Amino acid sequence: MSRRIRGGDKQGASNAITHAIGLAFVCGVVMLVIFLSFNEKLLALTGVSSALIPIALPYLLVRAIGFPASLVSLVSQSSLLAQGDSLTPLKVMTLTCATYAILDVMLVAKMGLAGVAWATIGSQYLSATLLLVALAKTKNIVGPTLQRVKTSELKTLWSSLGPLAIVYAAKNSTYATISTCATALAPLQVAAHQCLWSLFAVSSFTFTPLEQCALTFLPGVRNRIDYQAMSKVCPSLVVAKSDWHLLICVHFGRLWQTLICAGLIGGLFMGLFVATFALILPFVLTPDVRLWAYMSNLALPVSLALCMAGLDIPINGHLLARRKYSFLVRYRLQDWCNASPTYYYCVMLPSNLSGI
Secondary structure (H helix, E strand, C coil), rough: HHHHHHHCCHHHHHHHHHHHHHHHHEEEEEHHHHHHHHHHHHHHHHHCCCCCHHHHHHHHHHHCCCCCHHHHHHHHHHHHHHCCCHHHHHHHHHHHHHHHHHHHHHHHHCCHHHHHHHHHHHHHHHHHHHHHHHHHHHHCCCCCCCCCCCCCHHHHHHHHHHHHHHHHHHHHHHHHHHHHCCCCHHHHHHHHHHHHHHHHHHHHHHHHHHHHHHHHHHHHHCCCCCHHHHHCCCCCCCCCCCHHHHHHHHHHHHHHHHHHHHHHHHHHHHHHHHHHHHHHHHHCCCHHHHHHHHHHHHHHHHHHHHHHHHHHHHHHHHHCCCCCCCHHHHHHHHHHHHHHHHHHHHHHHHHHHHHH
């Protein structure tokens, strides 16, 4: 979509948005049906204790209703970001978070754990609705239109969607393997792991905008020769048409370097942030003093993991922007295949928690 917009093909961009949103909704419905049909078996595959399944099932069944809205929200938000509009998603997410907080307080007191799930899906459907309205109504923004399904457009989407699905499935499978291995540890170790795992997950999401920036801006830089824009980047150069390619490379290199530097600095900062909680402020995460020693042992590996995430995520966006799908598929699958047996081996070691 970003390439089409930068190339001036607004109708093609609208076709891409329309088919992507429709496909996201269909996939969400399919996921919902699968989960409703095989919910207990799917939960059992995570390795969770059979005693916890009846407790988790009501929550997850309600959350499953939000699958279509969640996927539509992701596609709509990406469509706005691809057009350089980051303010609208920010406004929508702010309103959505505020709504979730209010619903959470109202429903948890009455419904318990299920109330959390209903608050979540309520905010998800609100987010999807607001983002779709923004796409349709905002000036200078290309949005979806009512049209027939085009096989050619679906094939184009699939050429990117297929490899991307494998990349992210392998990446999420690695995370699932970590969680599965952690649940096989002693209860205190599991609790310590979950305290820092939650903080790690929240911290790692701070790097996602770097990936989004790469996906939004790098394709346009590489695929469209914009003389005026490039002249602003290097005003000191006397630019002839033969020099445009050089200026594009310069602009691309500067943007890429900025993303990498931001990821490195952000990774170091977030690593220090999480280590501070693990070593100095563990009582903020849990009042159970029995967990603090385990958490302090995890400070170094968690910090290093966040430093690497700060580099990994923008590099992933850079490779996606350059459509290096085959490399990413091989890398993510190899990473998952290598990591999974390593994690299971770490469970059997004396230092199993730190190993994982």
